[in-house]
Amino acid sequence: MRLSKRMEKMQDKELLRLMELADDSDMISFAGGFPSPETYPLKEIRESFLEVLDSQGRDALSYSATSGYLPLRKKLAKRMNDQYNTMLTAEEVIITSGSQQALDMSGMLFIDKGDIILCETPSYLGALNIFKAYGAEFLAVPTDSEGMIPEALEERVKEYRNRIKLAYVIPDFQNPTCRCWTAKRRKEFMSIMQDYDIAILEDSAYSDIAYEEMERPPLISLDVKGQVINCGSFSKIFCPGFRVAWICAKKQMIEKYMLLKPSIDLSSSSINQRMIDVYMEKFSLEDHINEVIELYKKRRDLAIETMKTSFPQCVEFDLPKGGLFVWIRLPEGKNTRTLLERALLKKVAFVPGGSFYTTKGKENEIRLNYSNMSEERIVKGIQILGEVMKEFLG
Ligand SMILES: Cc1ncc(COP(=O)(O)O)c(C=O)c1O
Structure with missing residues (x-):
């Protein structure tokens, strides 16, 4: 069968294999990026679904408006405005089927x-893969623990201004590194970018999973030119199974997304949007998020403590201030794909950091997810990984 040329670029079989390993109950897999199912508020969701079926069942089982369910869009606009002093209206928010669809x-x-x-480099693989399928080339901007380095950004944007169509960034607790841009870097980024006719896609999938107070204004709140498209999602803060997420942007930009949406899926799930709307009406989403954060913070602390006592001294990692991952560095020259093969024999999985780069060559890092795992398995898995590392590093 002759497939499209695009498929040649969709060859990351390694990640598929790792995701499938997550289903092996003997495997302690730190590879996913999944929220923990025990956080899903089942009782409240059941109650909300029943209310939707009783009071608006026929509408809920129909197609939704292409832009999404208006009361939910209003709530999301208000939530952003209350949290970040944006001035969004419901018309500037549309619902997507997961933020993956927004990407x-x-x-x-x-x-x-x-x-x-x-x-950024590294960056979210799910986004890089999609963009690659559309024929994109990548220009990675050196990024340190505070965010993109302004001088490097300026130099690159100046040189390639005519070819750069989009900047894709994850300023909050980035996947895979969990780094969070400082407020200063966010302002510097926007101040440089506003001189260019380049759209900015701000992926806020992890924005709400913060373990400490930090000043971190979303780029959309600093946007004076209408350049920023901000995408958020219920996946990590509520349940990924509903596939409900959103895009916020100026009306002119939203209209462009609206032209695409019907040809992709006609509309996002009507019943799921309405259920989330009723849930937000009857219960406190913010209280739920705080409970999720509390659980993940406990798991993060346990993971870090266990890493400190189990990993060889030369292995480095920082304390993530939010998100679902720890980013780990082995000494330069060590290849974590080889380490993975050895860890798999001991029934432990993780994602080698090299998968998240736009170019080959950086292979000494690891992304480790701790959110979706019992405390007991976190300790056991990290201890085993520590043993495998010690053998591997000699
Ligand atoms: C940075 C980032 N953006 C977007 C997504 C997609 O999330 P969803 O489609 O579930 O909203 C993910 C999923 O892991 C992610 O890590």
């Missing part, structure tokens, strides 16, 4: 073959 639509909207996407 896909962004690729469709902005990218022609050979266009450049400016991004």
